[in-house]
Amino acid sequence: MATFDYDLFVIGGGSGGVRAARISAQHGAKVALAEEYRMGGTCVIRGCVPKKLMVFASTYAEHAREARDYGWDLKEGAFDWPMFMGKLRAELNRLEGIYRTNLEKPGVEIFDARATLEDAHTVKLSSGKLFTAKHILIATGGYPFLPGETPGIEHAISSNDVFLLEEQPKSILIVGGGYIACEFACIFNGLGTETHQFYRGAQILRGFDDEARGHIAELMRERGIDLHTGCDVAEMKKQDDGRIWVKGSDGRTGVYDQVLYATGRKPNSHGLGLEEIGVKLGRWGQIEVDAYSQSSVPSIYAVGDVTDRVNLTPVAIREGHAFADTVFGGAPTKADHDCIPSAVFTQPEYGSVGLTEEQAREREEIEVYCAAFRPMQKAFIGREERVLFKLVVSAASRKVLGCHIIAPGAGEMIQLAGVIVKMGGTKEDFDRTVAVHPTMAEEIVLMKQPVRTA
Template identity: 70%
Template sequence: MDSDVSEFDYDLFVIGGGSGGVRAARIAAGEHGARVGLAEEYRMGGTCVIRGCVPKKLMVFASGYAQQVADAAEYGWDVQPGGFDWSVFRPRLRAELDRLEAAYRRNLERAGVTIHDTRATLADAHTVRLADGGEVTAKHILIATGGTPFVPETVKGWEHVLTSNDIFQMERLPKRLLIVGGGYIACEFACILNGMGVEVTQYYRGAQILRGFDEEARGHISELIRSRGIDLHVGADVAEIDKRPGGVWVKTTDGREETFDDVLYATGRAPLTAGLGLEELGVELGRRGEIVVDEWSQTSVPSIYAVGDVTDRINLTPVAIREGHAFADTVFGGRQVKADHDLVPGAVFTQPEYGYVGMTEEQAREAGPIEVYCANFAPMKNAFIGRTERVLFKLIVCADTRRVLGCHIVSEEAGELIQMAAIAIKMGATKEDFDRTVAVHPTVSEELVTMRQPVRTA
């Protein structure tokens, strides 16, 4: 560990108590003996634990039971489905978030981290100004403030909308909800709230939802969303919003008018850098306000580092954790460790889910000759009861090296399935390695090792 006890109050001061900042603080203090302070102005745990991945996944679980009950009846069970009761679920959700926040706090304290429950900003390259009074100095400062929902303030009436942060705090579920956006957050909440019995309409200004993901998977998910009863409109955008006695009135750019109980804007997230004092110190920011860092997560000011969504590299919790750990090991552990951003798997928790790793077909086509293997079918569980909902399995293979460049799965539990596929792909598995693997039968995932002929080449 590199520190000068006499010069600074801390060896490291972390601004932000989310997954990346907490991991960096814990490793620096608990494993490498650094004197660490951390400031969090809201709740410990950050976006993932308090207003993101964790509460969202619990809502995914809750929303899936309506379809399970319906399927159970078709399979012969005597079940009487009722309505979803938000007032039962909501306090349990709050209690679980309280428990997780307390666990984050305990783990920091056990590692010896000093916690400041207040907003922190930068006074200079080694000084942090605390909103509750006073200043502290640190040899190294780590910015891990994450991101925040983006709402376009150019839309008249934007102040009447909800964001993804608000969903978990709702006192009641709306009967009719408009979701504006076509990214993964918008699509996930459309499926979740539809599953809870909300009448969901979704507007997206682009030609197809889930921009940036594999085109074939995007189209497949779009059809599934509509088949679940979500009123999805692409090429549609909001021109004006107004709060009226009957609800929230919305006018679209093509002149349609509708009234909803609530409007949720899920139009992306922006790095949370405003007001930190970064620009005044000469910390380079990107076009979206993200902190520009090098491969070691170091900014243009040598004593200041940044990890997680605030850098807008790969905005996933496990990536932020890896970045925070690598930073702590490098700066305080005497080891040169870089976070690995290659072949990072992920999942979109629509219903059914979408799991992915590696290249999309479109990206792979630009890189060189490829073969595409694809299976699109109604799984046994659905076919038996006459449900037409289909799954999609897709492998993208380099025609020259035979390595699997990408895998895309749209299916129940796709998030679980893609984790296993990602291990093989990260190890450099070829299509022939997949082919040599014996199938587990009867399963949906056996398609990964039984697709023998490419459906197309490029």
């Protein structure tokens, strides 16, 4: 019977890998984890956490303007980028320390090194050390994709680089139309940077509800973002003053302090030695796994963005926990990827759970309940910005198949609505619920007549 150095060796110290390592160790396994950059992965170091803190920072200028309209005697100042970045980096250091502590408590051995695979049971560290493990878990996440064929692409930055900028750009071009691109467009616009956005598609936020996509695009433009759809970057050149000249595919030109590409992410599987030992990869490098996160090589598992299933931090955590319970906890567990709530932290936010109107109508007959209106807080001071509440309902079962909210705090609201949709709640369940008045959210239980059927 073979003996191994570890029961489990985890490659990647992000949310999914750390959860899998910690729970496996709590189940009694001997566990090691290798991380080549910083503990915490994309979410903590260069994704959700720093981005959300930037979202918070970017909202206060508008809050101050609204406060004056409400009667407060406030003077608007400038955003102190160096001060904020200093506090941000200190917070990320604190969170990284917590991740390390949470691994060390149950006895996980940590290696600050790059790890690759020698064979189905052997890991090689960049230090040259070799270790064997009965099971190996790949949790290396994803990386920002920049199109290498674009002339001058070397002058652009990715979303990873935003948190390393020493100065706030006075102007920025953001390339892309997904949630990362739209969030950063709103962030920089809110911080006072002149913000432009190119997206080659017909409408931003592909894959989300069409009506919601159009609503957000309209609001972004109203807030001052120079958003151009059907437009891509044709070429870029760096000028003598350090700024970047850009020519668009539609012929327009502009000069910007920074060009940020947010054109998607790819699974971070390259160079790990996976293909050499027979692990099956998909077209974009994603590790193909079954419902229990097991790859084509029985001793190799994978969770999180490197599998390209549902690329969200809470999903990676669920997958990592399910893996640990399955392999070391004696409780085979599949991660549930159905009906996952999510939020896009634009301004205002977009929260969604379940099906879009387009997806639902392909499956069955539906009713659509929708309301767009100026909320009390905005209407009182003459703001035209509208919120949107939308329910997609099965005509036959009456179940709410999808819920979509565009409003301040939509991310908080959709978490609660997600429970109802996940439980299979019906439109009549919403109707029976008494409204909380006066709130924006009461609209979700007040929409009595469908605006259309399909």
